[in-house]
Amino acid sequence: MKKTLKIRKLLCMLSVCIIFIVSNSFIYEQIQINADDIPAGALPEDFELIEDEDLLTDEELKDHGEVDAEETFTLDDVMKSDFSAVAEEEELPKDGEIQLDSFDENDWKIVLINKQHSIPEDYEFTLGTISTSKGSMKCDERIIPELQQMMQAAKDDGVTLVICSPYRDYERQIYLFNRKIKAYMKQQMSYLEAYRVTAQAVTVPGASEHQIGLALDIVTNTYQSLNEGFEDTDAGKWLAKHSYEYGFILRYPKGKEDITGISYEPWHFRYVGKAAAKYMYDHEMTL
Ligand SMILES: [Zn+2]
Incomplete structure (x- = not known):
């Protein structure tokens, strides 16, 4: 009886011990996820949900957004640009000519x-403006000559490249980010979950290469959705193969999500200059 x-x-x-351990590990996991979700300093002080009714539809959420025709x-537009380019002409290096230690971070x-x-406070650059009847396109003016060369070369190969949303200012980035969060929250996600999913698709404000004019979203005349299907278009294939020759890299490649922290984006290109672009292309690296 006593026994x-x-x-x-x-x-x-x-059983009390087991319950304690299990519940504790659960809390630990929760804390870990939270910490990953919101990196220190990622949220600007003035970050708040913007009230707007211009929400993405379910279809757009799936597609990562349809390109705005006015942007x-x-x-032809890019050729008309009136930039005062200051870029020094850079030759595409030959195979094995560049070493990793020759790059200055x-x-x-x-x-x-x-x-x-996030973008250094003292980061300076000159926005080059390409004005058309539709509107104006802005990007770091130093990349315009090579952008023109790349688009011309694609055309010579029978491929039409169309640039969209090159430069975004901080306000625009916050607007896009909030809009996405809100759309996810409408789908019954918590704020934190919506933030996490949004940060995968739309870059956190203050952390976008679009804000320093070095990133370009590129589509083609017959396919203007920013989604994975772009990789199968002639333009998507041409860019994946040739963009490095003009100093541009596919910034968020497939299979490198753990390094970039961003899902695969076959339409998003970043200017890094010809030497770095060739090095990264040859070594299947990302920035
Ligand atoms: Zn982009």
């Missing part, structure tokens, strides 16, 4: 901007 009581007591204590620019061409590295 069974002892065993019962022991079992009771054991697209063709080769302070070089503007390879400046790293992401969730962990």
